[in-house]
Amino acid sequence: MKKYDETSPESIESYGKGMIGKTFREIFDAAKDDPDGFVAKDACADYLRKHAQKSRKGGVGNLVEECWFGYEANSDDRPDFPEAGVELKVTPYKQVRKTQLNPEGFAAKERLVLTMINYMEVVKEKDFAHSHLWEKAQLMLLVWYLHLQGRNDIDSTVDYVQLFTPPAEDLEIIREDYEKILTKIRDGRAHELSEGDTLYLGACTKAAKSTDRRQQPYSDILAKPRAFSLKNKYMTYVLNHYIRPGRVTYEPAVRGKVSDFEAYIIETIGRHRGESMEELRKRYGIETHPKNLGAMLAYRMLGIKGNHCAEFEKAGIAIKSIRIQENGCIKENMSFPPISYQKLAKETWEDCTFGNYLRETRFFFVVYREDRAGALRLAGCCFWNVPVRDLEGDIRAVWQETHDIIADGRLVLDIDAKGNVTNNLPKKHGHPIAHVRPHGRNRADTAPLPEGTYLAVRGNTAAWLDDTAYTKQCFWLNNDYIRHQLQLSGM
DNA sequence: GCATGATCATGC
DNA sequence: GCATGATCATGC
Numbered sequence: 452m453k454k455y456d457e458t459s460p461e462s463i464e465s466y467g468k469g470m471i472g473k474t475f476r477e478i479f480d481a482a483k484d485d486p487d488g489f490v491a492k493d494a495c496a497d498y499l500r501k502h503a504q505k506s507r508k509g510g511v512g513n514l515v516e517e518c519w520f521g522y523e524a525n526s527d528d529r530p531d532f533p534e535a536g537v538e539l540k541v542t543p544y545k546q547v548r549k550t551q552l553n554p555e556g557f558a559a560k561e562r563l564v565l566t567m568i569n570y571m572e573v574v575k576e577k578d579f580a581h582s583h584l585w586e587k588a589q590l591m592l593l594v595w596y597l598h599l600q601g602r603n604d605i606d607s608t609v610d611y612v613q614l615f616t617p618p619a620e621d622l623e624i625i626r627e628d629y630e631k632i633l634t635k636i637r638d639g640r641a642h643e644l645s646e647g648d649t650l651y652l653g654a655c656t657k658a659a660k661s662t663d664r665r666q667q668p669y670s671d672i673l674a675k676p677r678a679f680s681l682k683n684k685y686m687t688y689v690l691n692h693y694i695r696p697g698r699v700t701y702e703p704a705v706r707g708k709v710s711d712f713e714a715y716i717i718e719t720i721g722r723h724r725g726e727s728m729e730e731l732r733k734r735y736g737i738e739t740h741p742k743n744l745g746a747m748l749a750y751r752m753l754g755i756k757g758n759h760c761a762e763f764e765k766a767g768i769a770i771k772s773i774r775i776q777e778n779g780c781i782k783e784n785m786s787f788p789p790i791s792y793q794k795l796a797k798e799t800w801e802d803c804t805f806g807n808y809l810r811e812t813r814f815f816f817v818v819y820r821e822d823r824a825g826a827l828r829l830a831g832c833c834f835w836n837v838p839v840r841d842l843e844g845d846i847r848a849v850w851q852e853t854h855d856i857i858a859d860g861r862l863v864l865d866i867d868a869k870g871n872v873t874n875n876l877p878k879k880h881g882h883p884i885a886h887v888r889p890h891g892r893n894r895a896d897t898a899p900l901p902e903g904t905y906l907a908v909r910g911n912t913a914a915w916l917d918d919t920a921y922t923k924q925c926f927w928l929n930n931d932y933i934r935h936q937l938q939l940s941g942m
Numbered sequence: 943g944c945a946t947g948a949t950c951a952t953g954c
Numbered sequence: 955g956c957a958t959g960a961t962c963a964t965g966c
């Protein structure tokens with residue numbers, strides 16, 4: 452006898468809310484001792500074994516299915532509660548740095564995987580409304596728990612349980628994302644899919660081994676197995692704006708309905724083509740010359756008063772303003788967040804901070820070009836993400852070289868008689884796309900090296916030196932590479 | 943002129 | 955206090 456009505460989403464939700472405040476271990480223990488035989492006993496024994504070792508991916512999800520809802524976990528294609536059309540999703544969130552706009556500092560820990568993309572079958576679907584994806588995503592019961600580093604998730608508490616359907620304005624974009632992914636598959640380019648291609652719905656890689664490949668219908672090239680997923684940034688927005696109570700929402704760029712989000716943004720900003728940064732700055736009443744002026748002006752041109760935009764936030768779009776000099780060169784290389792040497796040393800390319808950032812982030816380039824008088828005039832804008840071949844080519848090489856030097860403790864400084872410092876990290880020379888360079892307050896602004904590794908110094912020493920830490924560096928994308936990418940985007 | 947290392951200014 | 959975006963300084 453079920454303790455809820457399997458045909459009613461509300462009943463499933465209300466029964467699910469009974470988990471709030473309980474740990475997964477408590478849910479398991481209660482089920483184990485349930486005299487009604489509510490749970491398959493074999494499954495419970497299985498859990499004890501698996502969780503005695505270490506936390507298993509999907510482990511707590513299966514635990515909730517079997518120990519709380521009392522059905523056997525399976526990889527059935529249908530929704531978990533077929534009669535109610537509800538899909539159960541147990542998903543972690545985590546603590547991140549607190550900011551003014553995220554005062555408690557919570558973020559989704561992972562993207563939400565919805566369903567595998569069967570390249571051969573998905574192209575036969577009539578449209579999004581009739582897709583297998585929509586069947587799985589139209590009504591989800593989200594179960595959130597806080598993941599703490601170093602703690603087995605089985606000891607986490609269930610914090611939120613809520614039915615969720617993406618709101619209409621998000622669905623418009625999810626539908627466009629779906630079409631974009633389908634178009635790439637229909638063009639025989641499934642092997643070039645990337646999470647950065649789309650906004651809220653991503654095609655994330657999902658394979659047991661990094662060498663796994665799948666057939667695709669319109670090309671002989673094998674493609675990585677991928678799944679439709681709601682991206683991490685979107686899930687963070689869902690958590691902080693739809694699930695947790697009392698959060699502020701950001702202003703949207705689109706009010707009403709548009710058929711193509713990106714085209715609308717480009718067109719709206721494009722109306723200001725030819726205007727100078729200074730003119731725009733004064734028009735929008737910005738008194739100072741902040742470093743993020745380019746981004747601020749982009750928001751103003753989109754009719755947004757603050758320095759955040761709901762759609763960009765949900766999609767994880769990063770605004771980068773680019774200045775082209777009169778001679779056609781981009782003045783500066785493009786910087787990224789500082790490298791944590793300790794994290795880097797433990798990472799692999801398949802799952803690393805910088806690689807994941809580039810894979811998941813869509814960029815919005817706002818381009819200003821210097822005129823003869825030296826004024827920067829808006830030249831246009833475009834959306835961009837790193838092409839797979841570049842990511843897996845030079846960027847990967849630069850990352851791997853940097854990783855190996857740091858992880859193996861092979862970082863070497865040469866200091867000449869004048870005190871000029873050079874290191875052996877990958878340079879722009881010899882790398883067409885990316886390089887590594889300092890990026891901190893000054894060279895005494897350092898980050899710790901992995902434990903047990905030490906900075907080697909040849910030549911002279913320097914007062915700021917400490918052989919367990921080194922000047923903060925970051926990965927940079929080369930200016931000429933960005934220039935070339937802009938040209939490919941028709942700018 | 944450009945690569946590389948270094949630093950500045952502002953906002954969160 | 956630190957990340958971020960931007961720019962500077964020097965030597966080859």
